[in-house]
Amino acid sequence: MASIAEQVTGERMARMVLSMIAEPDDQATGHVLAQVGGVETLALMENNEPVPEMARAEAMVWREHLAPHLDQGLAARAVEAEGRGIGTLIPADREWPTGLNDLGVRAPYVLWTRGATSLLTSPLRERVTVTGARAATDYGMEVASDLAGNLADDERVIVAGGAFGIEGAAHRGALARGGHTVAVLAGGVDRAYPSAHRELLERIGDVGLLVSELPPGAAPSRQRFVARGRLLAALSGVTVIPEAGLRSGAMRTAAHAHALRRGVGAVPGPVTSVTSEGPHDLIKRGIASMVTTTSDVTVLLDSGPAARRNLGRPEPGAEFTYRRPSPPQEPGRAL
Known part of the structure; x- marks a missing residue:
């Protein structure tokens, strides 16, 4: 049976399928995608080849995390979604923000x-x-x-x-x-x-x-x-x-x-x-x-x-945090 990567036709469909497998803001998946593109990311999910810039143990954890979501019907679901008039944008598109x-x-x-x-x-x-x-x-x-x-x-x-x-x-x-x-x-x-x-x-x-x-x-x-x-x-x-x-x-x-x-x-x-x-x-x-x-x-x-302030661009993938304020030591007073 053909692998999921072999069923997709091009980068757009690969990314559509990827969104059905990995949750949003999965930085490990985002790292692999940035390195090798959508089609190869899907292939690496299904095989045991080395993952660029990822230790073997980390790659194993990444694959095990995504394995339950791999399904042979994902490519067909992507095709069906396109047929319903729902559009997609990927970074190569002019409309990509x-x-x-x-x-x-x-x-x-x-x-x-x-x-x-x-x-x-x-x-x-x-x-x-x-x-x-x-x-x-x-x-x-x-x-x-x-x-x-x-x-x-x-x-x-x-x-x-x-x-x-x-x-x-x-x-x-x-x-x-x-x-x-x-x-x-x-x-x-x-x-x-x-x-x-x-x-x-x-x-x-x-x-x-x-x-x-x-x-x-x-x-x-x-x-x-x-x-x-x-x-x-x-x-x-x-x-x-x-x-x-x-x-x-x-x-x-x-x-x-x-x-x-x-x-x-x-x-x-x-x-x-x-x-x-x-x-x-x-x-x-x-x-x-x-x-x-x-x-x-x-x-x-x-x-x-x-x-x-003449600030530069943020570092790619910078962590975003919101520091919750400490509770007051004494009850505050309304003005």
Whole structure:
């Protein structure tokens, strides 16, 4: 029986199949892929040949980790997905968002798409990621919607994750102004999540873009939500956090953006609100600039940290971490 590598036809199909085998942000797989390409990566999964720049013991662990996911029907699944009108992007494509290359070995193997991939061809400074609390307050929702709408009026593309709260408000704010928006999903582009946002996601797929590094049919998981944060950060020139808890996924996205030398903005809010703790902490620690108007975001886009501080590009595959603040020794007082 032919191996999986022998069944694929070219680099695109190899990367499609790879996304069905390895989880997103698998740095070992990303390392091999960067060294030898998709077809040879699949071949190395199935044989015992030496893996470039990987010790024999490490290669054995890598193969054992992926072995349960190897299936002879994967190539057929890739062909079937293409027949359903779901698109794909790989680094060789003109529409591939080059900002993702800054992730190094943590870059996605492939992007599955539904909609206008041309929205990814613009410069980084023309895209803004807006993310934050799912259990957002009315204040946070209003800020996110107004900010996204105003940026859309300036012909900026709004990037978010399609979730409840801040992200849904940002998508709707952009759409209400006739603007462009991209939803980065933690599951397949054919799988609406959350299901209550089906109508919103369908509309984005029709007039904007749905994108995922997961293959069609894939279900979201906690690990996949965590991995998605690096894409939200890398796709835009600035990430804005209107509201977020200290331990939320939005804070990890802000940390990714900061490590990638992207701009980070945070909106101040009531000191009595737990959803304002995240933005306030980012501002206090110098990770984020305070955002109170749309022009604050525009300044970050047009003269962000990389331009102002003459910072170089991040090291490929740099680790992204968010340091949680230590709990106060004494109860704090509201102002």
